[in-house]
Amino acid sequence: MSLPRAETRDAAPRGGVLESRLTGLGREEFARDVWARTALLTRNADDFSDLFSASAVDELVARRGLRTPFLRVAKNGSTLPESSFTSPAGVGATVSDQLDDTALWRAFADGATLVLQALHRTWAPVADLVTALGSELGHPVQANAYVTPPQNRGFDAHYDVHDVFVLQIEGTKRWIVHEPVLSQPLRDQPWTDHRAAVAEAARRNEPELDAELRPGDVLYLPRGWLHSAQAQGEVSIHLTLGIHAWTRYALAEQLTGAALAVLRDDPAARGTLPLGADDLDAEIEVIRTRLLAAVADAEPEPLFQRARRAQARPAPLGPLAQLAALRELGPATPVRLRQAVQARLSGVRLSSRVGWLDFSESELPRVSRLLDGGVHTAGDLGMDLAARLLRAGLLVAADR
Known part of the structure; x- marks a missing residue:
């Protein structure tokens, strides 16, 4: 299947989170032309200084008592072991996996990228944005921040199994984007399963997008699109909003589960196979017929909606x-x-x-x-x- 080429546009702020802060496109227009189809770079989408900043990074790392897995540290494509940047925090806070700000400073000074994970749980302005965007899109949203020293990168070319919005907060970062080697991968189909193909595509294929993101720019990438990024002449801070899109495959899983629940109440389906069970053709045909009938009668929506509700959190409640x-x-x-x-x-x-x-x-x-x-x-x-x-x-x- 041929995918549309990546697009670049200037934002024209209007109402709604998707329109006013990320793309300048209405929900219907974004769904029709961009969603799950192509990369989109929006220049000057918004001023994100109210969401996150360098001082927010220092606050979270040095004063909030964060523990793993709220932070990862990566360098040259590899993730550092948690023991290299965590330690107990003294009297009254002896939990051993709290962030060690001295160790993190040394790693950062040595070129490592700090990845502050699940900011929708730890930083209120980001949490509010994630709540609003998740409600607007109808899919679960998470938020991470990537803090990269000048002229460094955290990860090699790879793809994500969720869609992303990249919001450049401070500094600049060069992004190189390629078309997928696996279109619309599922959550259990990570890029590491296609490592060789990803590396080959990144090395040989012409990029769909090679651009430097500046503060206020937003890049949207559908799941599966290959990307790598490198900070330029100063520290780069960007937010990644990960959209964990529900798929038709997920709906099929719920439909299958509902059908199997129907078969549990079918005495014939619970019946024992003949002794020996050497020739299963006739038995398979019987159960295929009953399974198809169960699929036709099943009501997967309650299971699907229950799964959807479980995949995200409501707005904070004090x-x-x-x-x-x-x-x-x-x-x-x-x-x-x-x-x-x-x-x-x-x-x-x-x-x-x-x-x-x-x-x-x-x-x-x-x-x-x-x-x-x-x-x-x-x-x-x-x-x-x-x-x-x-x-x-x-x-x-x-x-x-």
Whole structure:
């Protein structure tokens, strides 16, 4: 299959995270022309100084008591052992795998790249962006930061098994991008399984994109696209937003699982094979027929939606702020559904990333209104219902 060539464009900021901060494209336009199809470099997409910075790196490394696996260290294509940059942190913090800022400084001064992982769990501005983008795309999102000394690189040419947005924060970095050697790899098909082909393609093929990213630039790469990057004349800091896209294969897995659950209730399918079982052709044909019928009858959506909910987290919830909201709850209190909670109403049951609740028929219209994501008052919802949803962590206080 022929893939479209990588594109470069200037951003024209509009509304929404995808439009205003990353590509200048609306969700529909991005889905039609770019998503999972081709690389896209957007110059001057936005000012990212509110998201991350050099001082944020120092704060996380030196003062937050981070532990592995919240940081990796890489040099010349290899990842350094965790023992080389971790140690106990003294009285009251003797856990042995905390980051050792002195060891990290020495590794960084020697040309190593620092990879701050899962920033959507450790740095609030990044967490907010990831929550908004995940809700907009409908796929789980994670965030890492890569901090590379001048004229150094962390990794050789490789591909990721998830789509990425690269946001250049500080410094400049040269990116060399090639078309895939394996189109749209699954999560269990890493680049190391195709190491020789990746190296050959990076060495011999003409790059689809060879560009220097400057602060404010954004590069989108679909999963499978080969890339390598090297910092230029100063320290480079960039954020990578990894989009762990759900695939048709994942849906097929859920469909198969649902079909097998149907067969568990089929006495004939549970039947014992004949003694010897030397000729299986007839038996295979019987079970193939029953399996196809089970696939036709199976309902994989509940399993699929449950798996989707489990792959990401809802927006952060502060227990003290939530207790204050519950204690101060009044008819005029503005409330809204907690972001990224992935709530779905089916019958009388509301399923979400924080569990499920059943409601009475009289409550359903009010619960349905909440799913629009807008701000409501506790009085409009009913005080008892609002309090119940606050206690469950589904509802939060909102500013109008």
